Amino acid sequence: MSTHKSEFIQTLVERGFLHQCTDLETVDARAVKEVITAYVGYDATADSLHIGNLVSIMMLHWLQQTGHQPIVLMGGGTTKVGDPSGKDETRQILTDEKINANISSIRQTFDSFLTFGDGSQDAIMVNNASWLDELAYIPLLRDIGRHFTINRMLTFDSVKLRLDREQPLTFLEFNYMILQAYDFLELAKRHDCTLQMGGSDQWGNIINGIELGRRADERELYGLTTPLITTASGAKMGKTAAGAVWLRPERYTPYDYWQFWRNTEDADVGRFLKLFTTLPMDEIARLDALQGSEINDAKKVLANAATALLHGDDAAREAAETSEKTFESGVTADGLPTTDVPKAELESGIPLFALLARAGLAGSNGEGRRLIKGGGARVNDIAIAEETAEISSDSINDDGVIKLSAGKKRHALIRPV
């Protein structure tokens, strides 16, 4: 196989971003001679994106780095309807204020990966509410609906799978692909956007946009998808006990984020370095070749690089230091999550299980008790086995805090105030 002509496609391929493309040769050729404008769409259902979105964010990053223009499309309009994909959970109706607040919070994440501005290669963020809100039903049916045949819509996986499993598919959901197709057409008209990127599950929706572009406006549009990233064990990435791994620090601290990457499975390190860091390929090849416990060094590099990319160099360094102290030197690090407890309360003694719950290491007092019974609870690194043990100010260590641990990895500090 010959290598690709454009830096953009070359980068995507060698780093493992490319799953499918509607016309790789043409996109490759165009990327050589002109600035390509491409977009990825994101829903605004929460105030933060998560690890699952990171692959496409990195792809936008490389798009810009290789000389092209990224568009971040926020689904402000589609979120108002509620994303119909997934199960038939009751959709949360979000208010406009909430959606807009979500969008501005999410925007901050993109500032870490993209350069926004007015230049030809500067990224822009747009909200599909600005056109979807104004759509009128009859004109939409007449101008857009006429280009879709039910016959064809029924062949798309998103629809077909649902029908095959004999699961209900509402008319609303059925229309979702039309709205997304419409987004692509609108972006093509407004911003001369010619490429839509997304996860492999978006393939059908992307195709629809491309077809609509050709039929409604004689535009030549392209689509490109990333593979679904799973861990080597087959688990969907980014689903941890506490829930999703969020990208906003308010939801998921830089320290936890660093730890998330540090705990990558051996088999995933090379792949993740390529996808989630911007380290040069030869450096990654060297790290990927490490064997046995040396792989831990590669994991630290991964954690440092990925955290620095999202949260900045300082935050990454701090997280690395806290981790080093906690796991390798056995020193109490002040970068751990800290809970303030009034001195007076400590004087009179607090049951350990309650303190574990307050520090967030246990979800309830009962869980705290179970943790102690199971032998996973430690105070200042000393295991406590007595379920009703009380902690008082006697436990305050030389650093003026009490260090609590749940298992080997989860630590927190109690600070008397």
Place this chain on the structure above:
RNA sequence: GGAGGGGUGCCUGAGCGGUUAAAAGGGGCGGACUGUAAAUCCGCUGGCUAUGCCUACGUUGGUUCAAAUCCAACCCCCUCCA
């Protein structure tokens, strides 16, 4: 509109009058082994300062000493027919 089937804990899914805070598996948490990895093995997995109390099997009532289990109405889902 008619005829059937079904709604159980984070998820899947058993139970079909008391011994049921509810089998089993998954997931999660903890322990052992390691390298803050994987695999494996073991324990735990509703809440409550707790030999007890409270809340839970779609909703609301009822039968019963006793109901997730029986009855009624209602809500929701699925299949077939129209």
